[in-house]
Amino acid sequence: METINYLKLQAKNLYKDFKTQKTYFDSSFGGDYFGYTPKYFDVDALVTDYNINEKKFTLMNAQHIIAKLAGFDKWTELSDSSESALELGKLLFDNMHKIRPEDWHFYILDIENANDILLDDEDKLGIFIQVFADVEGHQSYGYDYRLSSNEEFANEEPKVKKVKKxxxxxxxxxxxxxxxxxxxxxxxxxxxxxxxxxxxxxxxxxxxxxxxxxxxxxxxxxxxxxxxxxxxxxxxxxxxxxxxxxxxxxxxxxxxxxxxx
Structure with missing residues (x-):
């Protein structure tokens, strides 16, 4: 699968998770809440961290979130990027448990400033593969928004949104x-x-x-x-x-x- 298609698939999966949305009243909190039965992503965590408007969530919104998780500012930047930049974005997405995109950008900036150089997309991809993708032991202080692919959610009831402290x-x-x-x-x-x-x-x-x-x-x-x-x-x-x-x-x-x- 081409890298761009892989990231498009993640956006579609995220959108599918949002479409499981149900509104329900929680007496303990005294109000209506949105609940989800997601298969691919921790929707509640994404809503909290990315200030998502749950009432108006579209496929374009899903693409924007996936672009962020892949280290891009927006989807149009992702779609116009080089193949090396796209591959790096895929690796950032697949390795979000090791390093956050924000930390990766700081990491590259540190290298460039220390050596007075400007790295191109291919250089950055090579560094990421050598230092992070092919190396175990890294642990991000961020959050892995992906859910295990073998989990089953079909019988779950909507839950109150969990706000991460x-x-x-x-x-x-x-x-x-x-x-x-x-x-x-x-x-x-x-x-x-x-x-x-x-x-x-x-x-x-x-x-x-x-x-x-x-x-x-x-x-x-x-x-x-x-x-x-x-x-x-x-x-x-x-x-x-x-x-x-x-x-x-x-x-x-x-x-x-x-x-x-």
Whole structure:
């Protein structure tokens, strides 16, 4: 199946899920609610996170949501993209449990800024395959809106919409201090060791000598122009971005060896 047709199918599936909509009165809440018996997507979560108008949901709206989940701003941008960009969008959709599209865009921006380059669609696709698609262990701090394909929903009654609780903790001042800073440093050290093993770095001890979790958190990860930022979202950036920093440190150790010889 062509990539564009695959994404069109996801939009049709999402639209089918919305068409299972039923209105019912819930006495415990004292009002009418929309309920769904979806097969493909967690409709309630999508409604909450994307501020969807449940009374006027069309196939075009479904296409817009799928475009967002595939890393595009809108469906027209998706349909006009290169084959490499479409393939990347499909991989972002299929791997939403590993990384959110927002985190991926920040990840690429970080690479481009650090190396003063502009990556094309083919470069981005290759990076995603190498770092995320073909590598297990990544865990997104976002939400996987897909439902398991083998679940059966035919006999379920409509349920009250589940509103996912969002973090109320915001980072408004840098550098981080106290227990928040300690939490970020602890997670950074843990992710660093995982990335070091996953990347099979040839000189891990040399890379460890260059690694400084405090400096990474204080000077590299978070910047003033990112504030205010949700604390949980900021923590997700550690997992999304640190692998690139580890690669840079590994390259630095190899370059030092070449200069020494």
């Amino acid at each position: 969002k973090s109320l903790k915001q980072i408004t001042v840098l550098p981080l201090k106290g227990t928040v800073r300690s939490k970020f440093i602890t997670i950074a050290n843990s992710v660093f060791e995982d990335d070091l093993e996953r990347l099979e770095v040839r000189q891990p001890d040399a890379v460890r000598k260059l690694w400084n979790a405090e400096k990474y958190i204080d000077e590299i990860l978070l910047k003033p122009d990112m504030l205010p930022i949700d604390q949980d979202y900021a923590l997700s950036l550690v997992s999304a971005f640190l692998v690139h920093h580890v690669i840079s440190l590994a390259d630095e150790t190899e370059e030092d060896d070449l200069n020494a010889s």
